[in-house]
Amino acid sequence: MKLGLNLSFAIKRWLGGGQLANVVKHELGMDRVQFTWDLVDPWWPAAARDAVAREYADAFRAAGITIESTFGGLASYTYNHFLAPTETLRDLGKEHFMRAIDMTAEMGVPAAGMPLGSYSAQDALDPGRREDIYQRALQSLVDVSRHAKSRGLSTLLIEPVPLTTEFPSSARDALRLMTDLDGATDIPVRLLVDWGHALFKPIFGEDANMEHWIKQCGNYISAYHIQQTDGLLDRHWSFTQPGIVTPQRLSAFWRDQRLTHQTYLLEIIYPFEQTDEFVLRDMQEGIKLLQSAG
Numbered sequence: 655m656k657l658g659l660n661l662s663f664a665i666k667r668w669l670g671g672g673q674l675a676n677v678v679k680h681e682l683g684m685d686r687v688q689f690t691w692d693l694v695d696p697w698w699p700a701a702a703r704d705a706v707a708r709e710y711a712d713a714f715r716a717a718g719i720t721i722e723s724t725f726g727g728l729a730s731y732t733y734n735h736f737l738a739p740t741e742t743l744r745d746l747g748k749e750h751f752m753r754a755i756d757m758t759a760e761m762g763v764p765a766a767g768m769p770l771g772s773y774s775a776q777d778a779l780d781p782g783r784r785e786d787i788y789q790r791a792l793q794s795l796v797d798v799s800r801h802a803k804s805r806g807l808s809t810l811l812i813e814p815v816p817l818t819t820e821f822p823s824s825a826r827d828a829l830r831l832m833t834d835l836d837g838a839t840d841i842p843v844r845l846l847v848d849w850g851h852a853l854f855k856p857i858f859g860e861d862a863n864m865e866h867w868i869k870q871c872g873n874y875i876s877a878y879h880i881q882q883t884d885g886l887l888d889r890h891w892s893f894t895q896p897g898i899v900t901p902q903r904l905s906a907f908w909r910d911q912r913l914t915h916q917t918y919l920l921e922i923i924y925p926f927e928q929t930d931e932f933v934l935r936d937m938q939e940g941i942k943l944l945q946s947a948g
């Protein structure tokens with residue numbers, strides 16, 4: 655398995671390139687990461703934001719750590735972005751992604767991504783509104799892809815989420831988004847599929863398995879988030895917890911699907927009140943379990 659770390663585990667704890675590179679490389683023994691926008695907020699004024707972001711990128715590069723992509727985290731996920739109920743909010747969502755792309759370019763990282771957005775409670779129940787807002791989102795993504803290309807990025811990523819009030823949610827939704835964008839964007843838009851989202855039984859039922867996702871939209875999946883979960887809520891637990899995403903299951907899928915480059919990025923989110931000592935030890939143990947599964 656090709657393993658990498660989404661840096662969500664580190665937020666508010668290990669800050670600055672030097673300290674975080676040391677944790678990633680020496681404490682956890684990893685050399686591939688996805689940088690979370692929870693460490694550097696795309697909305698910060700550009701000059702200060704880019705200086706902070708470049709410091710991380712330079713330190714990671716010096717330590718021999720590859721930053722594959724940057725990605726929206728908890729803060730970004732709070733907002734409705736491309737599927738918001740008003741044009742003002744949707745434009746702000748588009749601006750958010752564009753600013754994150756600017757930051758990503760300054761870091762010398764080739765890809766950036768986020769979930770697309772959330773409908774309001776009212777819009778989610780109205781098929782006409784959903785479709786109208788979705789069509790506008792497609793056009794916005796085309797615009798965003800043009801900007802991303804001009805800044806030197808090569809790929810954009812969209813993460814499906816386990817809520818019917820958002821889009822894409824199911825594998826079928828994800829396939830629709832991919833086919834609607836295919837050939838329309840200036841750089842490819844691909845899927846980042848989260849195991850804990852794809853295996854969410856309350857809405858996907860018997861389709862809550864990764865083989866179903868491969869069958870529906872496997873050609874478009876360029877990376878995975880991996881996390882432990884019980885399939886009942888989106889847990890983002892460590893692999894030290896019991897659950898339905900065992901290291902053995904991940905390893906068998908990697909082998910059976912003959913995956914080669916679609917990195918499994920651990921996206922472990924700890925309670926803020928958990929101690930730093932616990933988080934570090936738990937990350938070490940979770941990584942060890944994954945590595946021994948092959």
Ligand SMILES: [Fe+2]
Pocket residue numbers: 813848879921
């Ligand atoms: Fe995720």
Ligand SMILES: [Fe+2]
Pocket residue numbers: 848850851888890
């Ligand atoms: Fe999640």
